[in-house]
Amino acid sequence: MKTQDGLRLLPWAGPDGKPCYLSTEDQDSYVSRLADQIEATQLGMASALLEQALQVLEDGASDPEWLSLLVAQLAGSLRDVLRVANSRGSCLAMPDILEGEPQSDRRG
Template sequence: MTDDGKPCYLTSASAGGVISKMADAMEAEQIRTAREVLAESRLMLEEERLGRLELRFVSKRLTECLADALRVAESRGIRIGIEDPRPDDDMEELTDSGAGE
């Protein structure tokens, strides 16, 4: 993230460099963590009764992991030349598709 909170990405020209390898390692760790959190969340959600705090915890961790996974997907997409849609575009699609229901 930049100082003003915007994501920053490596270019495809930096592939194989030290920073690129560090970014790849970080992305791999984020995906591993997401898999672990998903598995633990599924186990917790199988419980008959979860309290508000447990549900909040699961929701928070899943949200964090989803944000990381989306950042990894966007970064990798940009590196292979896939145009990154603006987040507002996705939200407009979701809002428009549900308007007629």
């Protein structure tokens, strides 16, 4: 999962919240394997949270405090998944349709 400049975006941030990168050609290094395991865990957690959110939508009414916690967990999970996607897809160009478009206009 290397970027164009040969660095891999790791699935965690540094102490100051800035991205961490790995510079190695060895995809089987300890840090590379650890990053792979963390990415797999993050994706698995995102899948479980999505199932939970879909169940809440299907059920209807829920406790507002619980919904707030679920939204916070979904936001954190989305951040993690976007970091994984950025790391794995850093060599791909963004589609023209998204370039220059205000974030508030982007809908899924």
